[in-house]
Amino acid sequence: MKKILPLVFMAMLSVSVSYGQRQLTVATYNLRNDNATNDDSVRGNGWKQRLPIITQLIRFHDWDIFGTQEGLVHQLNGLKQAMPQYNYTGIGRDDGKTEGEFSAIFYKKDKFKLLKHGDFWMAPVTDKPNKGWDAALPRICSWGYFQEIKTGFKFYYFNLHMDHIGVVARRESAKLVLKKVKEMGGNSPTILSGDFNVDQTSDSYAVINNSGVLRDSYELSPIKYATNGTFNDFDANDKTTGRIDHIFVTKDFKVKRYGILTDTYRAKAKGSDKYEAKEPSDHFPVMIMVDHK
Template identity: 55%
Template sequence: MLKKLFFVALLLLCGAANVSAQTMRLATYNIRYDNKQDTTNAWGKRLPYLTDLIKFQDFDLFGTQEVLYNQLQDMAGKLPGYAHIGVGRDDGKQAGEFSAIFYKKDKYKLLKQGTFWLAPNTTAPVKGWDAALPRICTWGQFQDTKTGFTFYMFNTHFDHVGVEARRESAKLILAKVKQMAGTTPAILSGDFNVDQRNESYTLLNTSGVMKDAFTTAKVVYAPNGTFNNFNTKTKTDSRIDHIFLTSAFTPTRYGILTDTYGGGKTPSDHYPVAIEVQYSAKK
């Protein structure tokens, strides 16, 4: 009997030894589209500070919003360690804003990718419900090249006008996560254009599918809200940029990065949200 118990314990220890805790750094960043009326905050002036921030923070993957094709090319040129996925929302190619996902190309293998529109017809560039603009969600299935850990990342930008559109978009994305990822670990990042007190945020956070990393992280650094309108004097607790996680991920750190340059300028009119998560993966 004792020998049998010893053998079982040994098997359990061997199984535990083959599973290790891994760490991943994630972010979501609305970079502000290249608006020619932005003079002091022109894209060309902001670009090097924005990409330097990303490199310094050493994100493994990050979702972006409001990215025009020329900005996508500019960022790719300054971030050679990253590959990216995504399409323009206006034609499914290069027109309109992207919700691109960037990932470290030496660390992750892209298994699948796609984009769906936030509308009853998810396959065409259309506006959904009462939305003012076409809205999309870009997704990728990734695999860690060392451990084989496989996961999904979804990245989106909800409409800024349509209340019904935001509500239905939240329901649609939850359905897509359940349908596509199933029990596979999943991440949802984005600019949701609503804060933590809003109905569509609550739909996501209380769904039982995913939780906002802010609500469960062990260490939280949130000196401000996430939208700054290029004004660092704006003070709010309103968070409209979020990262939601399935239960496979344990957020250890959450931060709203309020970096500035040039005497108080911000790289975007949104502050990026950055998190560190732990997860278990087989060696």
């Protein structure tokens, strides 16, 4: 009996370690672009003020891999410098290099190997910067094919930012992304994240969620922490029910937890010694915890 007990303990430990290795923390976060034409800095919401808070939020929640939207190249490099454990893939939507907003994917360098990556514009012409259908702006989707180093598990990750004006563009973009997922990944495990600029009641959302390929992680999760919608407009008192930032997954992932992280921080109000609640971005990040096979 004394010899059997250590063997049982080692077997249980092996199962526990294996289980832990199969768990991933995934997120999507619209960072709010940093540019000279908005009044974010005047209102105390400038990128310099927000960057340290965002990096603390990401590191505390220990995201393994996450999609970002609206980040300009200096913002992404700022995140990378502050968090050297991460790397990212993606290109600027304006020139296919460094100009314009990215839909970048950040990942832990010691956890994943990036096997392949690419980008396409959400438009009838997918391989060069352009606006599609009735879109107001060029819109890009970046993707990576990753391998988890410890387990060998391989999966695709697509990340996007859909147009805020074009109804047709959003619907056609949803169809295009599904087509790309099927063409590139086939039956491979896949995650799709992004700012879709529509909530869970829209037809373009339904194109993806009812596709039989990808499902909204919110619907799949048995544990939900979602006391607000995902767009806050830098208003700590705003209340919404619409989720416009989504993470969709294939059946290869078992969603364990879903959360809209409504974190705030305190900063001095302009022209006052009093403090007020501030948001790190005008969107709340969405985070999920999943197990994979």
